Amino acid sequence: MLFHLPRRGNTGLVSHEIYRRPRSWIKLLWVVGTTFAGLYLLLVYLLPLTGLVSLPVVPLKGLVEVIICFFPVITGLLLTTKKVRVQNPLISVEDSTLLIQLDDHVIGTCCLDVVSVSGSVYLDENGKPRYNESMLLAMRAGMDKSVTMAFEAGIANGEPFLHIFITATGHSSKQIQEILRREATRTEAILLSSLDNVELKLLEGDFLLDVALTHMDEVRIESQSLVVKEETKSLGVITLQGLPRTFPTQDASQIGTFISTALRQGYTTSMTCVFSAAKPGKEKRTLESQWRSIQAKERRKEESLQDHSTKKNLVTRYEEIQDRAGWFDATVYFKVRASIERHIEADLDGVSGLVHSIWGGSDSIKLNPLRLSKRTVFRILTRRHLKRQRMHIVRLSSFINTPIRQLPVITPKESPVFPVPPKEFVDNELVIGETVFGGRRLSNVGLKIDWLREHAAILGATGTGKTTLVKHLMSQLSVKTDVPWWIFDVKGSEYLDLIGHGEPEILVLRPGLDSSFVFNLIDPKLANDENYAHSTFVILRELLNERGDSSELSPAMEKLLRDSVMKVVESLDQGNSVQSLVSVVAKLASNDRTGSMTRDALLNRLEILTREPLGSILGGESDTVRFSDLLNKRVILDLSHVARVGGMDSVRLLYNLIAKRIFDNAMKRGVIEGLHHVVVLEEASNLVPESYTRHSAADVTTGESMVMLQRANGQGVVVISTRPNISSNILANTSTKIVFRLPYDSLVGGRFLSLNEDQEQYLRTLKCGRALMSIPHTETFEIATQRFPESLVQKKTIITAESEAGPIIEDPVIEEELVTNPEVSAPVEVTEAQTLVFNRIDRLGSHVIALLASEGWATEGEIRNLLAVLDSKVVDDDISEAIRNLVSLGTVEREALALVDGGFVFTLPGKSMNAVRRVIVEYLSGKLGLEYSPSTTSENSDWPDIVLEDRAVIVIPEHLRA
Numbered sequence: 001m002l003f004h005l006p007r008r009g010n011t012g013l014v015s016h017e018i019y020r021r022p023r024s025w026i027k028l029l030w031v032v033g034t035t036f037a038g039l040y041l042l043l044v045y046l047l048p049l050t051g052l053v054s055l056p057v058v059p060l061k062g063l064v065e066v067i068i069c070f071f072p073v074i075t076g077l078l079l080t081t082k083k084v085r086v087q088n089p090l091i092s093v094e095d096s097t098l099l100i101q102l103d104d105h106v107i108g109t110c111c112l113d114v115v116s117v118s119g120s121v122y123l124d125e126n127g128k129p130r131y132n133e134s135m136l137l138a139m140r141a142g143m144d145k146s147v148t149m150a151f152e153a154g155i156a157n158g159e160p161f162l163h164i165f166i167t168a169t170g171h172s173s174k175q176i177q178e179i180l181r182r183e184a185t186r187t188e189a190i191l192l193s194s195l196d197n198v199e200l201k202l203l204e205g206d207f208l209l210d211v212a213l214t215h216m217d218e219v220r221i222e223s224q225s226l227v228v229k230e231e232t233k234s235l236g237v238i239t240l241q242g243l244p245r246t247f248p249t250q251d252a253s254q255i256g257t258f259i260s261t262a263l264r265q266g267y268t269t270s271m272t273c274v275f276s277a278a279k280p281g282k283e284k285r286t287l288e289s290q291w292r293s294i295q296a297k298e299r300r301k302e303e304s305l306q307d308h309s310t311k312k313n314l315v316t317r318y319e320e321i322q323d324r325a326g327w328f329d330a331t332v333y334f335k336v337r338a339s340i341e342r343h344i345e346a347d348l349d350g351v352s353g354l355v356h357s358i359w360g361g362s363d364s365i366k367l368n369p370l371r372l373s374k375r376t377v378f379r380i381l382t383r384r385h386l387k388r389q390r391m392h393i394v395r396l397s398s399f400i401n402t403p404i405r406q407l408p409v410i411t412p413k414e415s416p417v418f419p420v421p422p423k424e425f426v427d428n429e430l431v432i433g434e435t436v437f438g439g440r441r442l443s444n445v446g447l448k449i450d451w452l453r454e455h456a457a458i459l460g461a462t463g464t465g466k467t468t469l470v471k472h473l474m475s476q477l478s479v480k481t482d483v484p485w486w487i488f489d490v491k492g493s494e495y496l497d498l499i500g501h502g503e504p505e506i507l508v509l510r511p512g513l514d515s516s517f518v519f520n521l522i523d524p525k526l527a528n529d530e531n532y533a534h535s536t537f538v539i540l541r542e543l544l545n546e547r548g549d550s551s552e553l554s555p556a557m558e559k560l561l562r563d564s565v566m567k568v569v570e571s572l573d574q575g576n577s578v579q580s581l582v583s584v585v586a587k588l589a590s591n592d593r594t595g596s597m598t599r600d601a602l603l604n605r606l607e608i609l610t611r612e613p614l615g616s617i618l619g620g621e622s623d624t625v626r627f628s629d630l631l632n633k634r635v636i637l638d639l640s641h642v643a644r645v646g647g648m649d650s651v652r653l654l655y656n657l658i659a660k661r662i663f664d665n666a667m668k669r670g671v672i673e674g675l676h677h678v679v680v681l682e683e684a685s686n687l688v689p690e691s692y693t694r695h696s697a698a699d700v701t702t703g704e705s706m707v708m709l710q711r712a713n714g715q716g717v718v719v720i721s722t723r724p725n726i727s728s729n730i731l732a733n734t735s736t737k738i739v740f741r742l743p744y745d746s747l748v749g750g751r752f753l754s755l756n757e758d759q760e761q762y763l764r765t766l767k768c769g770r771a772l773m774s775i776p777h778t779e780t781f782e783i784a785t786q787r788f789p790e791s792l793v794q795k796k797t798i799i800t801a802e803s804e805a806g807p808i809i810e811d812p813v814i815e816e817e818l819v820t821n822p823e824v825s826a827p828v829e830v831t832e833a834q835t836l837v838f839n840r841i842d843r844l845g846s847h848v849i850a851l852l853a854s855e856g857w858a859t860e861g862e863i864r865n866l867l868a869v870l871d872s873k874v875v876d877d878d879i880s881e882a883i884r885n886l887v888s889l890g891t892v893e894r895e896a897l898a899l900v901d902g903g904f905v906f907t908l909p910g911k912s913m914n915a916v917r918r919v920i921v922e923y924l925s926g927k928l929g930l931e932y933s934p935s936t937t938s939e940n941s942d943w944p945d946i947v948l949e950d951r952a953v954i955v956i957p958e959h960l961r962a
Contacts, residue, residue: 030075037068089378090224096184096204097177098212100382107169108176109382110184111211114162115199116439117191119256119404121248129248131397135194137326140277140393142186144179146170147276149187150383151400153255154270154335156214160259160407161270163211164191164200165383192440195402197415199439212381215270215337219377228377233341236348237370237380238355239387240332245361246398254358256403261354263407268337269351273399274385278329287314326393331385333370359398415439416758421778430476432469436770436782445783447473449481451736451776452716453675459724459749460740462846465769466720467494469738470680471788473718474498477678478634485634485678486662488655492640494682497788506634511654512613512641519625520576521618521657522569523664532664533569537562539656543649544605556594557602563588577620578609613645614653627661631677648890655681666715676714684730685721685890722891724748725909737774738783741766744853744908753780844874844882845891852892852908857915860902899923916957921946924953 048055058064089102100107120132139149150165164187168179184202191198203211213219218235220227247254255271262269291314297303336351338344352367359365370376370386379386420437428446435442447456460466470487475498477483487495492510499506511517522536540561545552553561564584568576575583582603589599609618637658643651662679669676710717719730724745731737731752742749743764750760753774763772774780844867851858851866858866860883867879883906886892893912895905899919907915924946946953 026075026079030072030079033068033071033075037072040065040068089226091221091226092224093205093209094173094177096202096208097180098208098382099173099176100378101173104171105169106171106173106176107167107382107384108173108180109165109167109212110180111203111208112164112166112184112187113201113203113211114164114402115201117162117198117402118196119253120195120402121250121253121404123250129250131246131248131253131401132194133326133393133397135190136275136328136393136397136400138190138194139187140326140328143277144168144183145277147179147183148274148384149183149276150272150274152214152270152272152383153259154214155259155262155268156270160263160403161214162402165212167382167384197439212383215268215335216377216380217337219381226374226377226381228372228374234338234344235372236336236338236344237372237376238334238336238348238352238367239370240334240355240359240365240367241387241389242365243391244332244359244365244395244398246394247361248401251404253401253404254398255401256405256407257358258354259403259407260405262351265350265354267347267351267354268339269347270335271355271399272331272333272335272380272383273396274331274383274388275328275391275396275400276385278327278390280327290314328391328393328396329385329388330391330396330399331388332399333380333386334367335380416756416762418759418772418782419779421775421781425775425778429480430473432472432476433771433783433785436784441784445773446476447736447775449477449483449675452477452678452718453711453714454735454776455711455717455730455733456719456736456738457726457731457734457752458718458720458738458740459742459752460722460771461743462722462849463768463843464740464766465771465785466722466740467682468769468788469771469785470718470720471495471498472785474678474680475788481675483675483678484632485680486631487636487680488639488658488682489636490639490643490651490683492638495636498636506636507630508636508638509630510638510641511617512645513638515616516623517625518617518619518623519627519661520572520620521578521581522572522576523627523661524572524576529569530566533566534562535660536569537565539660540565540653543653543656553602553605554598556598557605560585560589560598560602575620578606578615578618580620582606582610608646608649609653611646613642614650617642617654618657627658628665631662631665662715663710666710666713669713671712672714674714675716678716678718680718680720682720683722684719684726685723689725689727689890723909724752735776738771739763739773740771741768744849755780844871844878845886848882848886848892848906849908852906852911856911857905857907857918859900860904860906863906913957917955920955920957924955 043053044056044058047053089100092099096110098109120135121129122132124130143149147166147168150163150167152161152163152165154161166180166183166187168176168183170176170179188200191200209221213221215235218228258271290310294303294307294311294314297307334351334355336344336347338347348369355367356365376386415438418437420435420442423443426435426443426445428448428451430449431444431446433445435445458466458469474485474487474495477485478498489495496508499508509517523532541553541558564581567584567588568581574580585602585606586599589595589602608614639651639654642654659679662677666677717730719726719734724731724739724742725748737753739749739753741764746760746763749755749763753759753763753772755763755772759772759780766772769785771783771785772780773783847867847870848858848863851863863883864876864879867874867882883892887894887906890909893907893909895907895912895916896903897905897916897919905912905915905919928946930946
């Protein structure tokens with residue numbers, strides 16, 4: 001994009017018309033004065049010397065000559081002043097370039113953020129530590145004449161950073177951007193080839209501007225103009241002049257020592273070294289002159305010990321600078337920011353002492369304070385030279401090196417090597433990301449459409465990129481095929497971005513909110529089918545048992561439930577709703593005491609089906625949803641209302657009943673080639689958990705049946721979970737496995753992908769958007785995903801009713817129509833703000849999970865205190881919503897216990913009983929006057945928790961059974 005100077009009236013710039021007349025007169029006077037001075041010099045001095053004319057007589061010659069000489073100087077200064085007053089530099093950021101324009105002069109700056117890098121010290125052939133100078137020579141070799149570079153290292157906001165700035169000057173913004181793009185690419189290639197474990201990021205937009213203004217809080221950009229406070233008492237800048245000491249060691253580099261010491265001392269400071277290519281100066285001749293002087297003394301036998309020492313230093317210096325290609329113009333300065341104004345002097349003294357200790361030595365260096373004028377601020381903003389000096393590469397490398405010691409943020413962790421599969425295995429239709437090798441993105445990676453028949457599992461912690469990858473996958477599937485799909489979305493806002501990407505008609509179904517979403521408990525087309533009745537009974541039995549020990553069905557309750565379901569299937573004409581099932585249970589139960597107790601206990605457990613929201617959804621009215629029509633469409637099933645009102649138990653029940661309809665329709669297709677339908681199970685750990693298998697080893701759930709039995713019917717399944725505790729049957733029967741960061745379950749993820757120990761540890765620290773992937777015929781490899789573009793198009797929820805009119809399909813509605821059309825119900829409209837709320841709540845939930853992982857358990861008060869400390873702006877409603885979401889999704893377990901404040905104990909899944917046990921032991925120990933130590937509470941429930949003389953106490957927490 002070309003840099004266009006905005007209109008004067010819109011920028012606050014003073015029009016040149018105001019100054020055109022005064023400047024024209026001053027320029028005319030300057031031209032006349034300069035011409036007259038030249039003529040006076042020619043007539044009075046030059047021509048008389050040649051003898052062509054005689055020396056003229058000038059009255060008051062001294063005064064006249066002073067006036068003639070000063071007149072052009074004064075008018076020239078006035079002309080320059082007027083020109084500077086007219087100019088007001090315009091500052092803007094275009095993508096990755098910071099542009100400053102002053103009339104027709106343009107300055108552009110870009111910045112490479114060094115995310116991670118290894119040390120730049122190596123041992124030469126003599127075993128002596130040296131800095132990697134070839135990196136600087138390579139930068140100098142191809143550097144454009146208009147380019148300067150700057151290496152900046154320091155501490156900001158308590159964290160170390162490394163930045164590389166590239167600045168170019170010229171007359172065209174397009175040319176400047178092209179030069180910067182070329183230099184940034186070249187610099188990145190040089191760093192990648194010269195150093196190990198390098199990861200760079202080209203900064204853009206506000207990030208670039210924030211980095212350019214590092215430590216300069218008094219400087220801000222307003223309306224494309226630079227605004228500087230008159231007094232900057234808490235910021236100091238010092239420049240370094242002289243020859244620095246170059247002293248690398250095997251254990252530390254000078255930049256690493258500077259950063260680590262500043263970090264320990266609590267300084268907010270940075271070192272900036274601006275450098276550009278230069279020709280060799282007179283240094284070699286100066287050294288040779290000093291050498292000849294000492295040799296002359298030796299011939300006269302007048303040398304001293306100091307002369308011998310000087311000779312040794314001269315030889316060392318000469319060896320350093322004999323290379324003609326290693327010269328640079330350099331500027332080195334340090335910025336120091338004090339948190340309190342009165343501390344700035346002390347911080348400046350501290351940083352000055354630190355600089356002298358690191359770069360001072362036998363060669364003197366001098367630190368000079370620098371006044372922050374507006375001109376200086378502009379040069380610091382664009383990282384250009386301030387007070388340049390000529391410096392050889394040996395000295396310059398003492399400022400441009402990378403840390404060796406471990407530092408937070410920028411020190412890389414040794415990453416295991418993952419192979420990159422051949423292109424023919426990953427260059428497929430459904431592109432979901434890019435392969436990664438050595439931290440660098442390489443080629444696109446995609447899935448074959450037929451691989452979805454063999455199912456896919458996507459695992460990873462919250463916020464690591466699972467949903468983004470699935471959105472790419474489903475978008476590609478929508479664009480490149482006509483395969484219908486269903487997405488079970490528990491949160492409700494995760495997949496709305498798919499609307500408008502590749503598919504004109506995506507249906508959003510919201511059970512509980514859409515009054516027309518009602519379906520029968522039993523599929524009317526399968527009346528009198530004993531197998532169907534048995535499978536429905538199995539679903540209800542499993543889900544009721546899964547609610548907890550207090551909800552388990554006794555053998556008598558199981559028999560009554562099975563007989564009731566059979567009766568409903570045989571008599572659908574008398575009722576096909578959950579209320580019909582409840583009525584049949586009441587009728588079939590015997591009237592004796594045992595039968596009444598069994599009936600009441602079973603009805604108590606079936607109560608979740610009759611209350612909201614499931615009661616209205618399973619109402620079985622005359623106009624019910626016809627799934628056979630919906631299975632030919634692309635559907636987002638929004639279960640957020642069900643989860644919020646009825647909890648995760650209601651979601652599990654509804655999910656299984658709907659999944660059963662999909663399963664039954666897939667079976668009707670029979671054995672068939674190709675992919676015909678895909679189901680995406682979001683939060684699958686709450687829908688098909690491993691615990692189902694433990695409770696019912698003989699049977700499998702509907703979800704497991706879909707994965708294990710439906711390949712031949714063209715049914716694909718994508719399971720997504722934040723933890724790998726989903727059904728082992730599902731994990732074992734997926735051919736495509738993608739695992740994002742798993743900080744707490746990396747061992748399970750490692751077994752899932754067949755990783756070694758180093759690779760499994762790497763799985764714990766994967767960056768957001770990075771994942772490990774396994775596909776047919778390849779070993780596990782690393783991939784990187786890309787951000788999914790947001791959609792501006794929304795659709796109406798489309799419900800197909802069982803009516804004589806057939807399917808009801810409504811026209812798509814643009815987002816603007818949703819705002820103004822009163823006929824569209826409020827739940828259909830989804831705004832960006834809702835998505836942000838989910839993201840904020842997810843971040844709070846991550847803090848809670850980390851607390852429970854480290855402490856084992858916590859009370860609600862402890863959770864609230866932690867979140868309030870981590871984020872002072874968080875409100876109680878946000879905390880309550882975060883806790884409620886974690887509990888409803890099954891990510892966190894909650895146990896009622898009156899012994900703690902608030903009456904509840906929160907733990908990670910599977911840890912609740914042990915937490916209750918610890919609380920009880922701690923309570924008893926306090927009452928008995930014993931010292932309690934958590935380490936004494938063994939994980940083994942048979943080990944004594946408390947020993948009193950010859951008696952032992954064992955605490956075994958259990959739920960009460962009905």
